Amino acid sequence: GESVGLHLPTLSVQEGDNSIINCAYSNSASDYFIWYKQESGKGPQFIIDIRSNMDKRQGQRVTVLLNKTVKHLSLQIAATQPGDSAVYFCAENATSGTYKYIFGTGTRLKVLA
Amino acid sequence: DAGITQSPRHKVTETGTPVTLRCHQTENHRYMYWYRQDPGHGLRLIHYSYGVKDTDKGEVSDGYSVSRSKTEDFLLTLESATSSQTSVYFCAISEARDSGSEQYFGPGTRLTVT
Numbered sequence: 632g633e634s635v636g637l638h639l640p641t642l643s644v645q646e647g648d649n650s651i652i653n654c655a656y657s658n659s660a661s662d663y664f665i666w667y668k669q670e671s672g673k674g675p676q677f678i679i680d681i682r683s684n685m686d687k688r689q690g691q692r693v694t695v696l697l698n699k700t701v702k703h704l705s706l707q708i709a710a711t712q713p714g715d716s717a718v719y720f721c722a723e724n725a726t727s728g729t730y731k732y733i734f735g736t737g738t739r740l741k742v743l744a
Numbered sequence: 745d746a747g748i749t750q751s752p753r754h755k756v757t758e759t760g761t762p763v764t765l766r767c768h769q770t771e772n773h774r775y776m777y778w779y780r781q782d783p784g785h786g787l788r789l790i791h792y793s794y795g796v797k798d799t800d801k802g803e804v805s806d807g808y809s810v811s812r813s814k815t816e817d818f819l820l821t822l823e824s825a826t827s828s829q830t831s832v833y834f835c836a837i838s839e840a841r842d843s844g845s846e847q848y849f850g851p852g853t854r855l856t857v858t
Contacts, residue, residue, distance in 0.1 A: 674849035
């Protein structure tokens with residue numbers, strides 16, 4: 632499949648453990664953030680989003696935390712499974728209210744059996 | 745994939761030839777986007793559309809043009825392909841919402857310019 636990044640930072644996690652993937656964003660005017668998962672050879676898949684008026688949002692097995700003070704976003708995956716192995720990246724809207732997004736380069740998550 | 749198809753899925757072409765990639769959606773979403781993805785880079789926006797015949801440039805628009813004559817179709821054209829345009833191209837769609845909307849991506853087109 633297509634390579635989404637030859638030198639991405641890699642996080643290796645034991646199956647069943649929790650994973651935390653971090654993202655720093657640059658634009659203090661951004662007010663909407665998204666986490667995507669991309670498996671080899673596929674398009675990015677939406678996981679969860681969060682708006683700037685929130686600090687935390689939970690989904691099914693995933694939690695996103697937003698720290699606007701230090702412009703930091705994290706994705707927590709509970710009880711990591713082999714199917715979670717993929718590249719994860721965050722996106723922010725370029726300016727408030729627009730539909731242009733800026734994407735991070737991503738982190739590769741490897742789940743060890 | 746949320747009702748988004750891209751064609752072709754793979755293409756090899758020669759430098760200097762025109763190439764058109766097609767994105768087709770069945771979701772009736774207002775916004776459509778073309779991105780390119782290269783190793784070491786995040787997805788980079790080429791062009792986007794906010795309605796039929798309404799388009800705007802993204803951060804890497806040089807050498808690319810787009811057209812949207814129908815809600816469901818968004819075409820990306822490389823007028824004269826160059827080797828630097830070898831990449832994986834993704835189309836995305838989103839609904840119009842006041843404060844942001846998640847994007848849904850197509851399966852991608854791998855383009856190789858020789």
